[in-house]
Amino acid sequence: GALVYQYPRRTICKSGTSMRMECQAVGFQATSVAWYRQSPQKTFELIALSTVNSAIKYEQNFTQEKFPISHPNLSFSSMTVLNAYLEDRGLYLCGARSSGNTLYFGEGSRLIVV
Amino acid sequence: TQTVSQSDAHVTVFEGDSVELRCNYSYGGSIYLSWYIQHHGRGLQFLLKYYSGNPVVQGVNGFKAEFSKSDSSFHLRKASVHWSDSAVYFCAVSVASSSFSKLVFGQGTSLSVVP
Structure with a gap:
């Protein structure tokens, strides 16, 4: 099956510092990747679309x-x-698109800023 | 601009009942319609999608959805819900112009299944 792993699941960082998150598609080749952010109010924002090359x-x-x-x-x-x-x-979600045009998401990387 | 509307913010049913979660969209071109489920504190799990062909699509865990062009709808149904189906359900549309990678989500419907 198609799986998307995201790491880390949660990060608490001090205001002004940075957080890096990773996304790995397993079981399929992701023709494109979409990064979303889900706000605490549960709405989604598309950050960027990325296609290899x-x-x-x-x-x-x-x-x-x-x-x-x-x-x-x-x-x-x-x-x-x-x-x-x-x-x-918020919760940063990576969506990897399969060749069948299904966007599979990972569990997300939650960013908490203190 | 495409929009997705989920008219019910919360739905509560008893275990074993049937349920319908409503989704209406506005877009005139070539689109994919999808449903995703989000359990508390988790990511989005793909349930099913429709692009063309049979308007009734089967998904995982007994879910199915029916596309209606005349009603601009893509309602999700399950004949007999389980307590583990309690989650937030998102309807989404994606368009060919974005290579189907840009999803526009509805507001979500929170389903509570009472044991």
Whole structure:
């Protein structure tokens, strides 16, 4: 089956520090990866879409300078939240798209900022 | 701009009852419709999706959904729920222009199954 592993599951970081999270597709090749953030109010925001060997497309209000993404191959992606503040807290979800156009998600990396 | 509406924020049923979770969307082009489940504190688990063909799609754990173009709906149903089905359910639409990777989610419906 198709699985997506995300690490770490939870991070508590001090305001102004950074958090790196990883995403691994297992059992399939991810043709693209989408990074989302789920707010404490449970709404979803798309941060960026990443396809191997193509430019990463960031959504409005999200930038590469703040959320740099690495996507070196069809099974792995990582994203860093730089200089995290309270408004960056939430559950960061990695969605890996299969060749059948299903987006499989991991368990998420929860960012808590203190 | 595509939108997804889940009219019920909370649904409570007894174990063994049937349930329908409602989803309506607005978009005129080529789309995928999906349902995901999120248990408390967890990530999103894929349940099922529809793109074309038979409007009734079967998913995991006995869930199924029916697409209706005339009603712009994609309601999720289960004939007999279990207490472990208690979770938040999200309906989502994705469009061809984003290579189907950009999902627009509904607000979510919290399902509570009383043992």
